[in-house]
Amino acid sequence: xxxxxxxxxxxxxxxxxxxxxxxxxxxxxxxxxxxxxxxxxxxxxxxxxxxxxxxxxxxxxxxxxxxxxxxxxxxxxxxxxxxxxxxxxxxxxxxxxxxxxxxxxxxxxxxxxxxxxxxxxxxxxxxxxxxxxxxxxxxxxxxxxxxxxxxxxxxxxxxxxxxxxxxxxxxxxxxxxxxxxxxxxxxxxxxxxxxxxxxxxxxxxxxxxxxxxxxxxxxxxxxxxxxxxxxxxxxxxxxxxxxxxxxxxxxxxxxxxxxxxxxxxxxxxxxxxxxxxxxxxxxxxxxxxxxxx
Amino acid sequence: xxxxxxxxxxxxxxxxxxxxxxxxxxxxxxxxxxxxxxxxxxxxxxxxxxxxxxxxxxxxxxxxxxxxxxxxxxxxxxxxxxxxxxxxxxxxxxxxxxxxxxxxxxxxxxxxxxxxxxxxxxxxxxxxxxxxxxxxxxxxxxxxxxxxxxxxxxxxxxxxxxxxxxxxxxxxxxxxxxxxxxxxxxxxxxxxxxxxxxxxxxxxxxxxxxxxxxxxxxxxxxxxxxxxxxxxxxxxxxxxxxxxxxxxxxxxxxxxxxxxxxxxxxxxxxxxxxxxxxxxxxxxxxxxxxxxx
DNA sequence: AGTTTTATGATTACTTGCGATCATAACGTG
DNA sequence: CACGTTATGATCGCAAGTAATCATAAAACT
Numbered sequence: 001x002x003x004x005x006x007x008x009x010x011x012x013x014x015x016x017x018x019x020x021x022x023x024x025x026x027x028x029x030x031x032x033x034x035x036x037x038x039x040x041x042x043x044x045x046x047x048x049x050x051x052x053x054x055x056x057x058x059x060x061x062x063x064x065x066x067x068x069x070x071x072x073x074x075x076x077x078x079x080x081x082x083x084x085x086x087x088x089x090x091x092x093x094x095x096x097x098x099x100x101x102x103x104x105x106x107x108x109x110x111x112x113x114x115x116x117x118x119x120x121x122x123x124x125x126x127x128x129x130x131x132x133x134x135x136x137x138x139x140x141x142x143x144x145x146x147x148x149x150x151x152x153x154x155x156x157x158x159x160x161x162x163x164x165x166x167x168x169x170x171x172x173x174x175x176x177x178x179x180x181x182x183x184x185x186x187x188x189x190x191x192x193x194x195x196x197x198x199x200x201x202x203x204x205x206x207x208x209x210x211x212x213x214x215x216x217x218x219x220x221x222x223x224x225x226x227x228x229x230x231x232x233x234x235x236x237x238x239x240x241x242x243x244x245x246x247x248x249x250x251x252x253x254x255x256x257x258x259x260x261x262x263x264x265x266x267x268x269x270x271x272x273x274x275x276x277x278x279x280x281x282x283x284x285x286x287x288x289x290x291x292x293x
Numbered sequence: 294x295x296x297x298x299x300x301x302x303x304x305x306x307x308x309x310x311x312x313x314x315x316x317x318x319x320x321x322x323x324x325x326x327x328x329x330x331x332x333x334x335x336x337x338x339x340x341x342x343x344x345x346x347x348x349x350x351x352x353x354x355x356x357x358x359x360x361x362x363x364x365x366x367x368x369x370x371x372x373x374x375x376x377x378x379x380x381x382x383x384x385x386x387x388x389x390x391x392x393x394x395x396x397x398x399x400x401x402x403x404x405x406x407x408x409x410x411x412x413x414x415x416x417x418x419x420x421x422x423x424x425x426x427x428x429x430x431x432x433x434x435x436x437x438x439x440x441x442x443x444x445x446x447x448x449x450x451x452x453x454x455x456x457x458x459x460x461x462x463x464x465x466x467x468x469x470x471x472x473x474x475x476x477x478x479x480x481x482x483x484x485x486x487x488x489x490x491x492x493x494x495x496x497x498x499x500x501x502x503x504x505x506x507x508x509x510x511x512x513x514x515x516x517x518x519x520x521x522x523x524x525x526x527x528x529x530x531x532x533x534x535x536x537x538x539x540x541x542x543x544x545x546x547x548x549x550x551x552x553x554x555x556x557x558x559x560x561x562x563x564x565x566x567x568x569x570x571x572x573x574x575x576x577x578x579x580x581x582x583x584x585x586x
Numbered sequence: 587a588g589t590t591t592t593a594t595g596a597t598t599a600c601t602t603g604c605g606a607t608c609a610t611a612a613c614g615t616g
Numbered sequence: 617c618a619c620g621t622t623a624t625g626a627t628c629g630c631a632a633g634t635a636a637t638c639a640t641a642a643a644a645c646t
Binding site for chain 3: 617618619620621622623624625626627628629630631632633634635636637638639640641642643644645646
């Protein structure tokens with residue numbers, strides 16, 4: 001029993017380190033049959049700790065770097081749509097801060113698919129940085145700091161000090177809890193870092209998905225009266241029902257879609273190729289930038 | 294013709310962004326048959342720009358994060374052995390700087406396989422950071438800075454300023470050229486950053502493989518009289534023959550192997566499992582730490 | 587325009603990986 | 617010690633991916 005779990009731990013660690021390993025290689029290394037290895041892989045896959053591929057096992061970057069497939073399933077509706085809303089806030093020539101957090105990550109993903117350039121992006125989130133640095137015209141800066149492996153994020157005193165070099169037009173921030181009194185986070189270090197970011201940003205957006213509603217984390221971050229913009233997939237009346245009396249002017253979410261659609265202008269990005277496919281037309285790639293594909 | 298190369302460029306970029314994509318998905322996106330897609334993938338694979346897997350294509354992290362297989366082939370002899378020499382310099386409780394560069398990366402790899410903990414590692418090299426952060430007992434700090442995508446490294450003014458927070462026991466540095474007058478690098482930003490690191494390090498090691506011998510890059514970094522330690526796979530008499538009159542006391546390489554082997558103590562790490570396999574014994578993994586597998 | 591070269595997609599036969607089933611061996615428990 | 621549980625490895629049919637071949641279509645060259 002223990003021995004199996006131990007082996008699976010090693011397996012997970014090994015895949016993590018190598019990012020991808022073929023099944024055969026894993027069998028060789030562990031000296032087990034393919035059947036057993038498949039079982040182990042299936043188990044880890046069931047726990048969403050790895051991604052399976054034909055013939056091997058793959059570790060997504062930080063369990064966040066989602067494969068195209070996961071991306072389609074996971075929150076395909078609300079989260080992606082909300083993320084695309086955020087794109088309306090991104091303007092060429094400005095400087096943005098991207099926090100850690102899944103919602104912020106999906107915003108970065110949406111941005112990757114429909115980039116606005118030139119632009120400067122500063123982030124404490126390694127996957128975000130790596131992803132966006134590939135895009136021409138996007139200047140990516142990483143914060144300094146201690147690398148927290150589990151979250152692939154940078155934190156600590158050095159991170160805060162390296163924030164001193166910056167001033168942001170917009171900051172995209174995450175929280176882990178949203179209650180009538182405000183927004184909360186689990187780690188004091190995160191809260192302190194975010195407070196520094198807030199001081200150094202002209203405007204800010206808190207990106208909070210519905211799973212955070214009515215969850216309270218140990219450390220208080222900010223009250224509703226101080227919040228510039230809340231980006232969420234929670235409908236505004238549901239927020240009100242939960243006792244969060246946010247002003248629509250500070251709210252960006254499913255309800256602001258119709259109005260924002262025009263104002264924001266152009267979420268044409270990803271929809272075009274998708275449409276082509278769903279209509280059975282040949283998925284023309286023509287002169288579309290890579291990011292649309 | 295152009296159109297094909299253009300498509301392959303897009304293909305490479307796409308795989309890079311997604312890290313892994315199945316063949317079918319790629320076909321769908323580009324609207325080509327599987328046959329064509331396979332041909333394109335084979336071409337990119339031939340150029341070593343991607344790694345093929347059954348059913349998909351995979352981009353290794355920054356072409357540096359080597360797959361287990363590449364790692365066995367690429368420089369399996371000298372580079373790995375030299376890297377292992379460097380391990381003798383790593384002591385628990387101290388603070389090290391890891392520069393970018395392939396040789397430094399292979400040192401980090403060797404360290405992953407036989408870690409000494411606790412230890413603090415500061416790096417401007419994202420793959421190194423990500424790799425080492427997975428090891429318990431290893432505290433990894435990233436420098437701040439602009440993320441240069443092609444090299445996955447951090448550079449620039451912010452990087453230099455974030456160095457001010459540190460003092461290193463040892464710094465592992467790379468160069469791109471080694472001539473009788475000293476060491477050289479291609480980018481001024483790299484040289485300047487390295488000079489800051491040198492000022493902030495009690496001792497330093499330049500990690501230079503044989504391909505750099507007698508190559509001169511545009512920017513001068515340091516002369517031989519100032520160099521603390523040179524780590525290289527070039528035999529010392531070959532250096533002398535090339536006009537580089539380095540003192541053996543400042544030299545670490547194949548020639549110092551015999552003496553250093555005892556002093557360094559224990560390169561038993563990786564050799565054990567390899568042996569087991571080559572002898573046809575069941576590749577016992579027993580209680581070996583993950584890193585050995 | 588005519589010819590050669592190149593790229594593409596369909597078909598084929600072949601290889602590889604997968605999941606299910608089953609028998610066996612190891613482990614734990616009463 | 618006998619029992620049930622669990623892990624394992626072998627086998628097999630099936631599905632998926634691949635490489636090779638070939639005919640067609642599109643470019644490139646003369």
